[in-house]
Amino acid sequence: xRAVPIPELMLEPVFDPLGSGRDAIGTSTxxxxxLNVRHGTILSLEDINVSFDGFKALNDLCLYIGVGxxxxxxxxxxxxxTTLMDVITGKTRPDSGxxxxxxxxxxxxxxxxEIAQAGIGRKFQKPTVFEALSVFENLxxxxxxxxxxxxxxxxxxxxxxxxRIDEVxxxxxxxxxxxxxxxxxxxxxxxxxxxxxxxxxxxxLLLLDEPVAGMTDAETEFTAELFKSLARxxxxxxxxxxxxxxxxxxxxxxxxxxxxxxAEGSLAQVQNDERVIxxxxxx
Amino acid sequence: xxxxxxxxxxxxxxxxxxxxxSLGIGLLALxxxxxxxLLHLLPADNPLQVSAYTxxxxxxxLCYAIVALxxxxxxxxxxxxxxxxxxxxxxxxxxxxxxxMRQSAGDGLPAFMSFLAWSELPWYWYGTSSFLWALGLVxxxxxxxxxxxxxxxxxxxxxxxxxxxxxxxxxxxxxLLFFRNETGFGGNNGFTGFSRILGFDITAxxxxxxxxxxxxxxxxxxxxxxxxxxxSKFGRVLTALRDAENRLMFCGYDxxxxxxxxxxxxxxxCGLAGALYVPQVGIINxxxxxxxxxxxxxxxxxxxxxxxxxxxxxxxxxxxxxKSWFTVAFPEYWLFALGALFILVTLFLPKGVIGLLRKRGxx
Numbered sequence: 079x080r081a082v083p084i085p086e087l088m089l090e091p092v093f094d095p096l097g098s099g100r101d102a103i104g105t106s107t108x109x110x111x112x113l114n115v116r117h118g119t120i121l122s123l124e125d126i127n128v129s130f131d132g133f134k135a136l137n138d139l140c141l142y143i144g145v146g147x148x149x150x151x152x153x154x155x156x157x158x159x160t161t162l163m164d165v166i167t168g169k170t171r172p173d174s175g176x177x178x179x180x181x182x183x184x185x186x187x188x189x190x191x192e193i194a195q196a197g198i199g200r201k202f203q204k205p206t207v208f209e210a211l212s213v214f215e216n217l218x219x220x221x222x223x224x225x226x227x228x229x230x231x232x233x234x235x236x237x238x239x240x241x242r243i244d245e246v247x248x249x250x251x252x253x254x255x256x257x258x259x260x261x262x263x264x265x266x267x268x269x270x271x272x273x274x275x276x277x278x279x280x281x282x283l284l285l286l287d288e289p290v291a292g293m294t295d296a297e298t299e300f301t302a303e304l305f306k307s308l309a310r311x312x313x314x315x316x317x318x319x320x321x322x323x324x325x326x327x328x329x330x331x332x333x334x335x336x337x338x339x340x341a342e343g344s345l346a347q348v349q350n351d352e353r354v355i356x357x358x359x360x361x
Numbered sequence: 362x363x364x365x366x367x368x369x370x371x372x373x374x375x376x377x378x379x380x381x382x383s384l385g386i387g388l389l390a391l392x393x394x395x396x397x398x399l400l401h402l403l404p405a406d407n408p409l410q411v412s413a414y415t416x417x418x419x420x421x422x423l424c425y426a427i428v429a430l431x432x433x434x435x436x437x438x439x440x441x442x443x444x445x446x447x448x449x450x451x452x453x454x455x456x457x458x459x460x461x462m463r464q465s466a467g468d469g470l471p472a473f474m475s476f477l478a479w480s481e482l483p484w485y486w487y488g489t490s491s492f493l494w495a496l497g498l499v500x501x502x503x504x505x506x507x508x509x510x511x512x513x514x515x516x517x518x519x520x521x522x523x524x525x526x527x528x529x530x531x532x533x534x535x536x537l538l539f540f541r542n543e544t545g546f547g548g549n550n551g552f553t554g555f556s557r558i559l560g561f562d563i564t565a566x567x568x569x570x571x572x573x574x575x576x577x578x579x580x581x582x583x584x585x586x587x588x589x590x591x592x593s594k595f596g597r598v599l600t601a602l603r604d605a606e607n608r609l610m611f612c613g614y615d616x617x618x619x620x621x622x623x624x625x626x627x628x629x630x631c632g633l634a635g636a637l638y639v640p641q642v643g644i645i646n647x648x649x650x651x652x653x654x655x656x657x658x659x660x661x662x663x664x665x666x667x668x669x670x671x672x673x674x675x676x677x678x679x680x681x682x683x684k685s686w687f688t689v690a691f692p693e694y695w696l697f698a699l700g701a702l703f704i705l706v707t708l709f710l711p712k713g714v715i716g717l718l719r720k721r722g723x724x
Contacts, residue, residue, distance in 0.1 A: 167611060194613040206608040208601040215597050220612045227618040233594040279612060 113180035113197060113282055120145045120283050120313045121166065126175035128161055128337075135161040136172070137337035143283070148309035150324045150345075151317045153334030154357060159317045160203065162334070163285050166315075167200050168193045179283070195225070199281030203288050203317075205268035209261030213252050213271055216260050217243045220275035243278060249304070250274040265292040273304070284308070286316045290323050302326045321345075333357070383671070394423070394577045398570035416569055420641040422681045423576045427634035429661040429673035430583050431627040436659070437667030438596060439623050440603030441520070445528030446631050447655035448535045449503035453632025454645040455539070456502050458552035459486060460495030461563070461640060465556040472554070473547045483545040492559055499636040500629050507628030508621070515617045515624075520606075529652050536650035551646025558640050569641070576637045580674075583630055587670050590623075599623060660699065664706050666713025675714050 113120070121143040128136040136158045143149050151159055164170035165177060168190040177185040183196055194200075208216050221239060223229070235243075247253045250270040255263065260271055269289060276284055289305075290298045298320070305314060305327050318324050324331060325345050333340045333354050341351045348354050397419060403410040428450050435441045462471040463486075470479065488494040510531060514524060542548035561568045590596050601609050602616050609616060639645045648654070657680070665676025680702070687695045710717055 189615075190610045191613060191615040194611050200611045202608070206605050208597075208608065209604050210600050211597055218594070219597060219601055219609070219614075222613075225612075225614045227595070227622050230595040230598050230619075231590075231593060275612065 114182050117181065118145050119143065120147075120180060121315070122176075122178045123162075123166070124176045126162075126165060126177065127173045128158075128165060128170060129173060134337050136165065139175070139334075139338050141332060141339060143313055143315055145313055146310055148305060148314045148316070148327060148329060150328035150331045151315060151334055152319070152321075152324060152331060152348075153340075157334040158337040159334055160287060161337075163200060163287055163315075163317065166193075166285060167198060194279075194281075197280075197282040198285065199276040199279045199283070200285045201269075201272050201276055201287060201289055203291070205265065205272050205292075207260040207263075207268050207271050207275070209259065211260060212257050213247070213260055213263070214243060214256040216271055217246060217274055217278050221278040222280045246274045246277045249277065251300075266294060266297050269293060270297075270301075273301070277308075281312065283313045283315065286314065286318075288318055289316060290318065290320055298323055299326075387671075391577075391581070394419075395574070398573040401570050401573075402566050413564075413566070413569060416573055417641050418685055420569075420573045420576050421638060422678055423573075423580050424634045424638040424641070425658070425661065425681055426674045426677040427576075427580050427583050428631050428658050429665065429677040430580075430587060430670065431630035431634070432658050433662045433667050433670070433673040434587055434590070434630075435623055435627045436662060437669070437673075438591065438603065439599040439620060441620065441624065442522075442525045442659065443528045443624075443627075444525045444652065444655045444659060445530075445532035446627070446658050447652075448532035448650050449507060449628040449631035450635040450638070450654075451535070451539075451645065451647070451649040452502040452506065453499045453635030454639040454649060455546055455552070455635075456489075456495055456498035456632070457636035457639045458555075458645045459489040459498070460492055461555040461558060462547075462552050463490040464558065465554060471547075471552075473542075473550065474545075477542060486545070496636070499632050503628040503632035503635075504625055507625045511621045511624040512617075515620045529655065532650050532655050533652050536647045536652075539647040539650060547646070549647060551644060552639075553644040553646075555640065555643055563640055563643070572637065572641050576641070579633055579637060584670060584674075591670065595619070595622075657699070660703050660706075662713075664702065664710075664713055666715030669713075669715045672713050672715035679714065 119142050121141070123139060123141040126136050126139040127134070139158070139162065141162075151162070153159055161170060165172050166185060168185060168188055172186060175186075179185050179193070179196060179198060185193060188196065208219065211219070218235065218239075221243065223233070223239070244253070247256055250273060252263075252267060252271060252274065255267070260268065263271060269292065273286075273289065276286075286305075290301050293301065302323060305316065308314060316324075316327070328345055330342070331345045331348050332342045333348050333351075335353075335357045340357060341348045341354050343351075397411055397416060400409055400411040401413070401416045428446060432443060432446050435443055466472065469475070470482065474482070489498070510528075514527060519527060538544055539546050539551075540549050546552070555563050557563055558568065558572075590599075598609070598614060598619055602614075602619060606616055635645075635649075658677075661676035661680050662673045663676070664680060665674065666672030680699070683698070683702075684695060687698055691698075706713065712719075
């Protein structure tokens with residue numbers, strides 16, 4: 079709910095005047111009272127194991143993401159990238175290991191909804207928007223606010239909220255299609271709308287699964303600029319296959335292979351890593 | 362994915378088309394509905410007099426229309442196809458029936474209990490001689506059942522066809538339970554032979570007219586409630602829930618609360634409709650809980666056009682109007698006609714009659 083986007087690197091707990099931390103049903107309290115990120119790490123995954131019917135999707139995976147960092151995750155198919163996102167967002171429970179958001183929030187004990195309310199936003203691999211609703215309504219629903227049933231029954235957009243949606247509509251270049259049903263948008267526009275929904279949700283950590291799939295070169299370039307500008311205020315974790323895109327945005331790249339982190343470093347470093355070359359070219 | 366989308370497009374197109382026209386038709390329908398009970402009060406030899414048969418028939422159809430609307434709120438908007446709404450309707454009906462039985466029994470036990478040689482009322486019959494408590498039961502019985510069932514079903518993330526099958530099983534179980542004499546609701550005969558309501562003769566023209574007016578009022582109130590809900594952010598969250606539940610959860614909404622709210626509201630509306638149905642029709646028995654009844658309600662909604670507010674009312678009116686004509690003219694063929702109707706609608710009118718009307722309107 080920031081009118082002027084100059085937060086101080088998210089180090090201070092964000093004051094939440096609307097009480098959006100409340101559980102959506104309104105039964106329990108306080109899911110996200112500002113994040114404790116004293117040691118500069120927004121996400122810490124340690125020794126995460128996930129297996130499906132004996133297949134180890136994640137294998138003692140360790141990963142740390144810093145505040146304001148833009149991290150790219152690359153890896154061959156089946157390396158566990160999507161499973162990793164599922165673990166972070168609460169869709170899949172790890173068999174063992176710990177996952178912390180900030181210093182104190184144990185992601186393995188929180189529901190998907192609680193995790194989303196605590197400030198982790200996710201963009202799916204296949205663009206998923208509310209097709210029957212207009213572009214504007216999609217953003218309205220995603221916007222950070224009290225999301226309980228009672229609040230929705232009596233919700234009215236404030237001027238400030240409308241301004242914020244307008245601002246994001248401009249950013250994602252969908253201002254002229256604001257009243258169109260989202261189902262009529264092109265694939266690339268849906269991708270942008272979903273990114274826009276993340277922006278109004280104002281999460282502290284954004285997980286983006288193949289955000290530029292199906293985008294034109296110009297759109298990809300624009301997305302790269304957008305992400306770079308976001309990285310200062312938010313932490314981003316981007317899963318992507320497009321190496322050109324990864325090269326243009328990432329300061330830090332993790333290579334996933336067979337459910338564990340194979341190499342970490344700048345893109346140039348990992349591209350010259352013997353093991354990475356073997357994984358990508360050896361078979 | 363494409364169907365709800367097209368529906369919305371149509372809805373938008375027709376919204377531009379002419380709200381005045383639909384408002385005009387709505388007001389006309391309302392005027393007719395308000396005139397019917399008054400015309401019923403005319404002396405029997407007056408050519409304009411509306412017979413008790415007609416008034417009861419229309420009143421019954423109006424009750425079904427409320428059920429259709431309630432079902433559409435959960436199916437058309439939230440995407441939860443219930444095949445057990447007949448249960449909630451019957452529970453409301455039985456709650457009202459208990460009061461009516463106590464009224465006609467006076468200080469004694471209802472007739473079927475004396476027949477079973479019971480000497481005292483079962484505990485759940487206590488207080489049913491009070492009209493207010495009966496009204497409370499009309500709301501509480503379907504509401505609490507829906508709350509408990511919905512709580513567990515939505516917590517376990519049961520959706521789609523599994524949800525439909527479970528609701529169907531629920532109403533079937535209810536029917537079997539109410540068929541038993543030991544349950545204390547009159548077994549397979551149910552309740553009938555009502556004589557008085559609030560001290561008035563239940564078959565008197567004035568009482569009939571008032572019951573009819575109460576039904577019209579409930580219908581209009583449900584319609585207004587549905588309209589307010591559909592226009593609110595709550596309604597948009599329901600639509601989002603229907604189309605992309607996962608996305609909604611990752612936006613920070615807990616779908617359980619939303620589903621539970623609309624589910625319980627829908628059940629309570631059905632219960633109220635059932636409570637108005639019983640004194641007008643004069644009988645309630647477990648066949649109202651038969652699975653086919655609930656499936657028929659889904660046919661009304663599909664035929665009229667789900668995801669719209671007027672569609673289900675039209676569907677309930679059309680199917681039941683046809684039914685009462687058919688069962689008089691060709692009693693053996695009604696079920697075939699209903700089946701054929703359903704196939705035709707599915708094949709040629711996926712958006713229901715409303716969709717057809719809107720298409721015509723656009724051309």
